[in-house]
Amino acid sequence: MLADMRGNITDEMLKRGDEITWREDIKNKSFKTLFEEKRINLTSDIEAEKEKLTQLQGKLKQPQIxxxxxxxxxxxxxxxxxxxxxxxxxxxxxxxxxxxxxxxxxxxxxxxxxxxxxxxxxxxxxxxxxxxxxxxxxxxxxxxxxxxxxxxxxxxxxxxxxxxxxxxxxxxxxxxxxxxxxxxxxxxxxxxxxxxx
CATH class of the missing domain: 2.60.120.40 (Jelly Rolls)
Structure with a gap:
C-alpha cells in the first residue's frame, strides 16, 4: 500500500510537473510573443521619428543668400x-x-x-x-x-x-x-x- 501511495504521489507529482512545465511554456511563448510585438512597434516608432527628424533637418537648412x-x-x-x-x-x-x-x-x-x-x-x-x-x-x-x-x-x-x-x-x-x-x-x-x- 505504501508503494501504491508512493506511486500515486510520484504520478501526481509528474502530472503536476508536466502541467507546471506546460504553463511555463505558455507563459514563455506569450512573453516572447508580447516582447516581439513590443520590439517591432518600438522599432517602427523609432523609424518614424527618424524620418520626422530628417524632414525637419531639411527644413532647417538655411539657404545662403x-x-x-x-x-x-x-x-x-x-x-x-x-x-x-x-x-x-x-x-x-x-x-x-x-x-x-x-x-x-x-x-x-x-x-x-x-x-x-x-x-x-x-x-x-x-x-x-x-x-x-x-x-x-x-x-x-x-x-x-x-x-x-x-x-x-x-x-x-x-x-x-x-x-x-x-x-x-x-x-x-x-x-x-x-x-x-x-x-x-x-x-x-x-x-x-x-x-x-
Whole structure:
C-alpha cells in the first residue's frame, strides 16, 4: 500500500510537473510573443521619428543668400525713377543680384535686410529710394555740403520668392553721386535673415 501511495504521489507529482512545465511554456511563448510585438512597434516608432527628424533637418537648412554690389554704372542721376545699377559684386551668394539690371530677385522667400550706402560730391545732392516691386519702402535725401558726404539707409522686409528689390532715383532734381575711390564707395547689399522654407 505504501508503494501504491508512493506511486500515486510520484504520478501526481509528474502530472503536476508536466502541467507546471506546460504553463511555463505558455507563459514563455506569450512573453516572447508580447516582447516581439513590443520590439517591432518600438522599432517602427523609432523609424518614424527618424524620418520626422530628417524632414525637419531639411527644413532647417538655411539657404545662403547674400549680395554686396558696388561701382555704379552711372553716377549722374538726372532722371526720376532711374534704377541705380551697381555693376560689380564682391559677393553674390544665390546669384539673386543682376549686375546688368541693378535688380535683386529673391531666390527664396523670407525676411531680408537691405542696405544702400552712397556718397555725394561737394555741393551735390541726391534723393534715393529702396524699392520692392515698385513701392518705395525706404527713402533717403543726401546733400554733400562743402565736403564729400556718405550716408546709409535700408530696411528689413519680407520678400516672396521671385519678387524684386532695387535702388532708384526718386527725383528729377538729383545731381550726381561721387565716383568710387579708396575713401568712399557706393554700395547696395542684401542678406537673407530667415527663409520661409
Amino acid at each position: 547674400a549680395f554686396y554690389a558696388h561701382h555704379l554704372k552711372d553716377i549722374l542721376l538726372d532722371t526720376k525713377d532711374e534704377i541705380l545699377i551697381f555693376e560689380k559684386t564682391f559677393t553674390n551668394e544665390g546669384t539673386g543680384y543682376n549686375t546688368s539690371t541693378g535688380l535683386f530677385m529673391a531666390p527664396v522667400g523670407g525676411l531680408y535686410q537691405f542696405v544702400v550706402h552712397t556718397c555725394t560730391e561737394n555741393n551735390e545732392y541726391v534723393y534715393l529710394g529702396l524699392v520692392m516691386e515698385g513701392s518705395v519702402i525706404a527713402a533717403h535725401a543726401q546733400y554733400g555740403d562743402k565736403n564729400h558726404s556718405c550716408n546709409s539707409f535700408g530696411a528689413i522686409i519680407r520678400v516672396r520668392s521671385g519678387e524684386k528689390v532695387w535702388v532708384k532715383s526718386t527725383s528729377s532734381a538729383n545731381r550726381r553721386l561721387a565716383h568710387n575711390s579708396s575713401s568712399r564707395m557706393n554700395t547696395f547689399s542684401g542678406v537673407l535673415v530667415k527663409s520661409d522654407i
